Amino acid sequence: MDLARWRSGSVSPVLAQSEPPDVPVGAEPESFEDLYRRLLPRVYAYVASLLRDRTGAEDVTALAFERAYRRRTSYRPSRGTAEAWLFGIARNAALDELRRRGRRATLDADPEELAPAAEERLELSLRRATVRSALRDLGTRERELLALKFGGGLSNAEVSRVLGISESNAGTLLHRVVEKLRKACNEQG
């Protein structure tokens, strides 16, 4: 199957506008496959942070990309970047999954922790442990905000698009959460 372009067949002007900001004007539009490769780790990181379950995160991530693929013609660059669009789809899929499970996305359970690499320096390990511990005290919305920003690697404008709030509001919320986390780390450290 030809996945060379988001819209199979010809390259539409809309697609030309859908390039990520760092793609120069006039360059080849990004294909869906390229977009997938670029965003898979980030979408997964965000979904996994939200679901706190590796298997569920894989299912939801795959579902999000499948939905995005099937709805790729509905993407309008004027409404935001491809990242914001895709993360919006992933968010809806993740929230639906949480609702389907009938459970609340609380922080009761620890986030899945990756074993630190053997060569990791002690200081870094300690810092990570402190942050993980401080993350437990955050609310789900605050955690989601951090997941979008640091797991998803979205800009504040994209975060605001995904959450349906203003960019200024997104910046303020993000600043508050970072400060809250920083203070919590300081208290624990």
Add this chain to the structure above:
Amino acid sequence: MSKAEDRSDSSAERDDALAAVEAALERESVTEVEPDARQRQELALVLRDLSPAPTARFTAELDERVAAGFPRRAGRPAAPDARLRALVPTLLRHVSPPVLAGAGALLVAVAVGLPLAVSDRGPVSVAPDGAGAPPSTAAPRSSLPEAVAPASGEDSSGTRAEFKSGSAPPTAPGESRRRVARSASLTLAAPDERLDAVADGVTRTVERRGGFVLDSSLSLGEDASTAGGSFDLRVPARRLRATIGDLAALGSVRARSQDGDDVTARFVSVEDRLLAARAERRGLLRRLERGGSPDRIRAVREQLELVLAEVRSLRSQLRRLRERTTYAKLSVTLRSDEDAGAAPGSTGAALEDSLASLRMAFNLGVRALGVLIPLSVLALVGALVIGAVRRRRRESVLA
């Protein structure tokens, strides 16, 4: 320090903090020297490093599915709503938005305009053929169309068909219980050479609408000041509006008026009196059957004749009232006027027709907009509400 200054300071502080975070993420290292900013940058890098990564197995599986274009799994056909959702972007892709909007507006216009057109029946264009036949002067009552013939106490054969006591008198189709005698007048102007044709058109229009000409006169001649005519017409009351519309299309309308006289009370009163008179007549007939002395019989007969005369009179009044309400009185005055309009078939008439069509299309468009705009607003509000509710429901798991 004022609140505004406070806000400005905190806003600047926030912007600086966020800028430090962005710088750390971009350069993947701590760049600040100020302790708090440095801490924020370290935190940002740790948070990014803590993000879970997909396994190689999952990535490989998903790579395959993406490369294959997410084939549907066997036995899992696309859901109907998914197919429907897929149809919308396809439509949007192949049909331009203005065309879609136009098609939508057209649909609404048809939906709105058609019932209006059907209810009005619109101005029916009657092209007078100018045969020169003088308009009929008066139509005999027997020529009334059956469907709208006034109901009366007597049927067509002349035998009496009395209303049964207590039952409602028959009414003409479309009549409501309220009885209104309608009348209207219309002054038409037409060029001298078309007067004859227009007069013929008046007669034919009225007959086609189920009415008749009670009286008419037409004067044609060299002197334009005396040329003209008048028509005393009767048309079924429920078709009065449509008939006026048809007649207005025959020439140039100079004046138009309409009037109504509510005769419900009079009608009901006559009806009641008729019922009472009939009851009295039945009583007298029974007394007559019982017999008695010749003087008594004579007295009953005299009384019966009086009652019968009253019944006849009341029945006649009732018939007249019914005719007045069933048929509307329409007076048409025809005037000679050289500026009234072009002859049918001429370029001027064609222009007039095209202008009328444009006017009608415009009116239709305005009516359609009158429906379309509130519907659009409602749809927009509905979509916003539904979207907000869905979002709230979805996000309830984050609470």
